[in-house]
Amino acid sequence: MSAASLVVHGLGKTFRLAHRGGIELPVLSGFDLTLGPGECVVLIGPSGIGKSTVLRCVYGNYLPGGGHILVRHGGRLIDLVGAHHRTMMEVRRRTLGYVSQFLRAVPRVPTLDVVADPLLRLGVAVGAARARAAELLERLGLPERLWSLPPQTFSGGEQQRVNIARGFAVEYPVLLLDEPTAALDAANRSRVAALIDDAKQRGAAVLGIFHDLDFADAVGTRFLRMAAAER
Amino acid sequence: MSDAAALELAPDAAPAVAPPLLAARGLAKRYGRRTAMADVSFELWPGEVLAVVGESGAGKSTLLRCLSGQDEPDAGEAMYRRLDGTAVDVLRLGDVRRRLLLRTDWGVIHQNPRDGLRFGVSAGANVAERLMENGARHYADMRAEVADWLMRLEIDPERMDELPHTFSGGMQQRLQIARCLVTRPRLVFLDEPTGGLDVSVQARLLDLLRTLVRELEVAAILVTHDLAVARMLADRLAVMRDGRVVELGLTDQVLDDPQHPYTQLLVASVLPA
Structure with missing residues (x-):
């Protein structure tokens, strides 16, 4: 247990919609999770139960309503709930990777640089970053003629592969994957599964949401069924 | 921390955070009877981009003008950490030394190139x-x-x-x-830098700015009314309304999970791209 990569304890999240009569939507209450290196925990449960909310709270694009989110960052276990934004930014740069369903990239930037960007932010030299980006795009079967083009005009499946390559460019110790394969065919799904397996091999802790149960079976080491928050 | 301790996983102490490059506290400005800016406080770190968003008249430009020496605030301080590590209140620096700072350490990029060229x-x-x-x-x-x-x-x-x-x-x-x-420069003020440009030209400029900010590790305060521009360029977002900062946080957190009623309205009013 002491080697846990991610410990979520008592996580709560309620959305308050000021312009809908101040309505409160409780999504998470008392949510617990422990994730170790090399593990891939799959969150399961009906849509709306809060699977994505857990991932977003961990990554910090949702503000947790309470509880603790402990992440092993540079050998130290630090609480992200209430953490300074400088700490949060550093944890995102080095420790936490997050792949969502949709690619969000600056227009006009070539695909290769979109994928290399997280490495450049870490201070990796442009050449090495692009080489790593190319390696990932190749593994994901994205045709080389597309690498110099911005991904905005690509198909859904192509964009999703660019997004996955970007999310895997840095070898993050903790990976959060939110339906990364929703738009992919079987051949491409198995390429993504191989990437996830490699990440587990090198000791990454993976927390994922996968709509496709066969895919979840293939990469998951443990399943966590979520229950509705107390209202 | 007692809950976490129950798991025998007490967290380590929070990592130390280096001192900010700029710390503004209690900035206020009135024009006659109108409050243009009230109680504005924030901190900015080297290499960080802070976007200030809000509607026209929210106080964004007043804040930028007061910090960049184009206008005088009525109250507040803005402590700037110089290269030698010492901090000065730029609002009490005096004209000559402030102009020197603007020349050596700071830069301003205006919405209209005519104001900057x-x-x-x-x-x-x-x-x-x-x-x-x-x-x-x-x-x-x-x-x-x-x-x-x-x-x-x-x-x-x-x-x-x-x-x-x-x-x-x-x-x-x-x-x-x-x-x-x-x-x-170590700190750059950007006032709607893509404001008057065609959309295709905007994207190109945004990409250039993003790359340069990263390569030069320059800190920037970016005033914009465009949430998409803020999302692409900024690490953090300050939302202003009626001269006050109503919400301040990591850009994606403020846009994906807005807390203040006004931010919720602002985010909900934008057509998804």
């Missing part, structure tokens, strides 16, 4: 001028550096000796950015 001299002279203000004297070196900066901003150096009015709007804006960044 001199149209009577060549494109190259516009960039070289800033270098000379900071002590450069060697003509050939300067010309080489200017050419280098024009190329970085995707302006053909062959056009160095042309006057800015022969350039397109997007090129003028890129020239203004070259003029500002050539002296490697």
